[in-house]
Amino acid sequence: MGENPISIHVLGICSALAITTKIDTAVVMTIAVVAVLSISNVVISLLRNNIPNKVRIIIQMSVIASLVIIADQVLKAYMYDMSKLLGVFLGLIITNCIVLGRAEAYAMQNSPSKALLDGMGNGLGYGTILIAVAFFRELFGFGSIYGAQVITNQIYLGGYENNGLMILSPGAFFILGLIVWAHRAYTETSDKD
């Protein structure tokens, strides 16, 4: 967790805002990011000795973009409802700095097996935060966890209401901010010890 792309480097928060209103979309997004990140890392790492330095960023981008498009197409074919929910944000993995960042900073210098692990690690780290944010947004915004209603009708009748702010994008900012705050406060105190 010390190197978590979101909570330490604050990367890739655009998609973190958009697709974290419910856990299931966050989970699918995580899987897509892990897949794209691992495969792109492996491909770039395999090609690393052959890629001409002048055009390396363009080559990385084309590999990543192709993978994202494939992921998008597969989702449309096999999980249509989910792809409707994720909408444009799955395509926006292309602009997620984490993917290009790992390709440039790690896969260009390391062997495919290491690059694979790096890709999976970063993807999962990113996904953990997505799912954590989605957990709170879904719980307070819809009263459910992973689609299962946990806040019962009785509680609603007692005057409880779902929090509309959580469903709007600022809700993600606040949750994300609080998670980053808690994480940093924790790592800072543990560093001192």
Add this chain to the structure above:
Amino acid sequence: MKWLLDYLLKIKPNFDEGQKLNWLYPLYEATETILFSTDAKTKSAPHIRDSIDIKRVMILVVVALIPCYVFGAINVGYQNALSFGLERTWIENLIFGANAIIPIIVVTFVAGAFWEILFAIVRKHEISEGFLVTCALIPLTMPPSIPLWQLFIATSFGIVIGKEIFGGVGMNIFNPALTARCFIFFSYPSKISGDMVWLVGPDGYSGATALSVPASTNNADAVYLLNGITQFDYSWINLASGWIPGSIGETNKFIIFSAAAALMLMKLISWRVILGGISGLFAMSYIGTLIAPFSDNSMLSIPPHYHLVMGSFAFGLTFMATEPVTGSHTDTGRLVYGFFVGVLTVIIRSINPAYPEGVMLAILLMNAFASLIDYFVVKVNISKRMARYA
């Protein structure tokens, strides 16, 4: 009182550095300085210019809010009586209203004090009285029918996200009381926003607020519409004297402007913000009335003097926009800052389809721009001087 001071001084060593109860020092300090005058010197602005210190400033602002509370309570009772069609004396209204308002005040202060003390203990600083003003303002911005648990969460949000996250009193960008209201506004819109009236009345009782009357009819003259409402009296004089449904403390404009005048005389709030705000409101709503004949938006036809007494503009301008920390800090900056609060209020009221009231959003938006305004004021000043001495 001597025995109390003696006692406090006697137990003081227990809270010193290295002692067992040291972590509770902020609590001790707060108790001592609220009860007795302190010998400590102010370390942060406002510095002592005369016999006033930050604690007295805060207390005076809270005192200025008391008339708003009293009128608010009477009005809550009056609106309730009206909705049930009852006849009651003002004393009975006051008692009814106090019963509705006191739980709101208690919950706000409990929530505020909880977070303030928690952060004071964790961060090992003294408890700041800033939260007293914040907590005194929050209930006044709430409708009397607000659920208490929502209020608790909103106050916590206002104190933690609005203030503590930036480092506490004096560091915050946004007004914490407005942050709290904003939270409820977006989180639980069915209890505060939209275009309903909020009062303690029978179930299912509904009606339109003064601002939502012209907002919901196209191609009409706003003043004509307002005077045609029979459920409530929305004439200018009644809008100004506050016998209308609304948030607890914002309805009576006479009380609010008297408080504003008193605070300005004591130099506790800046007259520049108030002047800027009112001119901005007048200027923009005058432009609105000029456009009105060419548009089907009835909100544009509200004349300036109606804008002044409708919604919470007066309250927001007097008690929220003038807050020294989150507003601009230069004199010219304050004029500009106030002016744009007024302008934005009218724009949000007239043109935004969803939120008939715009003061809260206008002030929060200008909070964000306050330091930018200061930056330009200082820049202009520097280049002027350069020109003068070059």
Add this chain to the structure above:
Amino acid sequence: MRSDTYTIVFTTIVTVVLGLGLSVTADSLRERQSINEELDIKKNILSVLGFSLSSDWENDKIQSLYEQNINEFIVDKTGSILSSIESSNSDNYTIYQSRENDKVTGYAIPIAGKGLWGTMYGYFAIEPDAETVKGITFYRHKETPGLGAEVDKEWFQNNFIGKKLIDTNGSLVSVEVVKGYVSSTDPKSMHKVDGISGATITGKGLTNFLKNDLQKYEPYLSKVRKLNQIESL
């Protein structure tokens, strides 16, 4: 430093390989994707017409239910049914007719129009008498959570069921979303539904585009009503 020729050749190869990969995937998945899109529309139509659907239904079950019960056809602005070949004209509108055991059980029409923050899309279903509301659904909108977004909720949609589109003279009045509650003493309460408190603009928008869309289908629907009258005589 490698030569420019190498760079160009390498880039070309990568581009061609990736391009090929993409077109192969896109092509092999296209059929499935278009089936999905169709199924999604069909699911919405089935649900507005009152066929109970659960999300775990198999795709081919939806397909077969749709084929058995829904009859799609196109009407023009005079209300006559066209053969599907002429369907490209914008003055022609699609109607989905549901049948069970050769009896018409309802009509569904697509509705769309401006709410507060953006366009709302949905379907509106009418009973076979062509004047009573059978249901309403929305599948896409951008309304405020807690306020306008309540159009998604059952309590709001159920209010529409049983309302009348036609007044006693037989002219179209549509259904109006009022502000607040419909009073039971209102003589026009058959044409009105309770609004969502705090979401006046969403309700107004819905009232407007619903009437607008129904107007387009009115020529056909009035024919249906006449036919019904003749049959009942």
